[in-house]
Amino acid sequence: MIKPGPVFTPPQTPAARCLHLVRLNPIITRSELVEATGLSQPTITRATAALLEAGLVQERTDLTRTRGRGRPTVPLEVADSKWILAGIAIGTSRTHIALFDTMGRTLREDDIATPVARLSESDFIEHIMAGVNRLTTGISRTLVSVGVTTSGNVDEDGLVWASNLGWEGVDIAERLRYQFNVPVVVSSAIPAILGSETQSAELDKQENVLVLFADDSTGAALSTEEGVTQLVPLPTISSELLNLKDAASEDNVSTQAVLDALAVDDIHVNTLAEAAEVAEGNETARSILDERARLLASIAADLVVEHNPVTVVLAGSAFIDDPRAAKLFASHIREFIAERGDGADIHALQLRLIPTHQEIVRAIARAVALDPLLRVPLSLQPSSPPAEAPTPRRRASLRG
Template identity: 40%
Template sequence: MHAVSSRFRGPDPGSIFTRPHTPAARCLHLLRLNPHLLRKDFSEQLHLSQPTITRTLMKLIDTGFVQEVDMAPGPRRQGRPAIPVEMTSKNYFLVGVAIGTSRSYFSLYNLRGGVLAEFTKSIPIATLPPATVIEQLLSGIQHLSELASGRLFAAPKIVGVGITTSGVVSHEGTVVAPNLGWNKFHLTSHLGQKLSVPITVTAAVPAILAAELQSTPPSNHSTPTAVFFADDSLGAAVSHADDVTLLPHISELSLRHHSQHPDDPHDVAYLSNLACQIIEESGATTMVLAGSQFTETPHIAHHVAAAVRRQIDHPPQFRLIPSHQEIVRAVARAVASDQLLRDPYQLAIEN
């Protein structure tokens, strides 16, 4: 691993998973959803002036994040030809890590979000000292680089690392996650001493919703959506039109429940009451249920949904994420892509 760069500054954590709003971020978000676009397409879909689009794309091309598409030879036309642009897929790469209680998922992406390499590694986090945890995470990132090197015939240039974890993560990247044995563990700081690229650390639960925000147009998210996660930890978050916010007190409630009901920490009545509380606080019109408590015991999801419909005057629609693997893949890609799609110029500066 490289030494710490003097230019390194982590992204503003308070803005993690904010919907792209600068011209550069909006252009990249649109390119993520389309293979390639003409300049007029950006102007029409983003409602920005042609000069703004031209300046923005020129800067993005200078960063290496965007490139013009080679056009096939054809008949010459009068005037300046319309040349489409696309996100680069070979120059720069992003790492996403989803930390679990006993196993963690590692993946390497190109800027378009395509997977170049992925694997799951056994890391019993709660039983390991902090220094060993950091060594295991760095070893996993290095292994990703080695796997990708065989496909690229060269070591990939990693420009950002994103990590999700259970529990609550502060703006400084400090983690409180009882199921991992972490109480104010300075994960970002420890990794920043070993890596010379920007590092984003966030709770996994809001990343579930952020994955949807990143992969769909803004118009699809005009009403709030909540996610309720129940596994060996609990968590909840809500997405609005522009951002995703964690509901940290849900984790605090789960801790008290563990201490009071050690024999049945995830009983149906408790989960149902929490689901109602989340809906009442967030005003969500859709609730996503995720985690093994819902997927491995399907009747729990059914009873929770039924309880909410009985107790809430205007109950939400429910969706169930069917597998753990689907969750970890979604959150790892979301956190890896966050700074690129939110503040691409800063990402370029830090590299």
């Protein structure tokens, strides 16, 4: 079985590096793989033979090239394997489940209602398993792995810690492994946002990119040549308006924290989009939303000064549902970097916004589904599920 982490690391094994390059190049030869990877010809020959046997790549015999008396050159391409890779993106009220083939194409997808606060751990996981079973019904392919993303943090043992979900050390992977008898990887949704980009990057040419996610939970991650790392804890924040002094960022700039701050001033709304609409005619509401944008910029500026990324990616409802937030954030972050960065080139920093929630959800489900394939492709072997799934060991309980 594949260990829970680390996910979204660059391909390390010869087979993984070869598969990565074959996926990026429609047609590639073994000699070109030798040149691109720096590995020896015998190593590439063994790796490609294993990928051919697994059905992950195939030879294009119709494009065979013959040069002199040497052995003919037969190019390789990605094969349409009969494997299925499942990706599950858990949300506070809904969960996105998608099935992908080994070429990364979406076969089927669905959003299911999973109100975490009202479900027991067992009921929640039953919802997830039922959703996967519905999607796989009638597909003549074999499920070989399951990937899961959640809010909060995932420790090195694959346990989930997410305050907005009420989860403290929850081992969601255990039941899924028993049910489907396949490897299961679990990741925070935040590094998965960057994982979706690193999976299509060239080998050994990954630039530092920072993602800041602000929604029902708040977090950041950094991608480098070594892989994607969630940055925990976030820098502390202080705000006279919100009565915060050197406070933890993760919960104090979440959407719920904003809604609670509005309620103190007798502004009662259920969503951030409603709050932004009210703020059009309410200076108090507008000042609270603006303060959140400023605090998020302060957090990001500290991370930029420390890690020097070339790009900052913004994601989450904080930037999507409040039309003014992204522009305010951009203004504040450059101001803060100029103050704290000791001559940092703020003009070279690029800001990029992921414009929709659905785009984020689909990207992270695909990223976590493909991670085992791209990281350890030869470890995925189809197997039949057990006749009866045993009751898993409970590590922790959900609240609710």
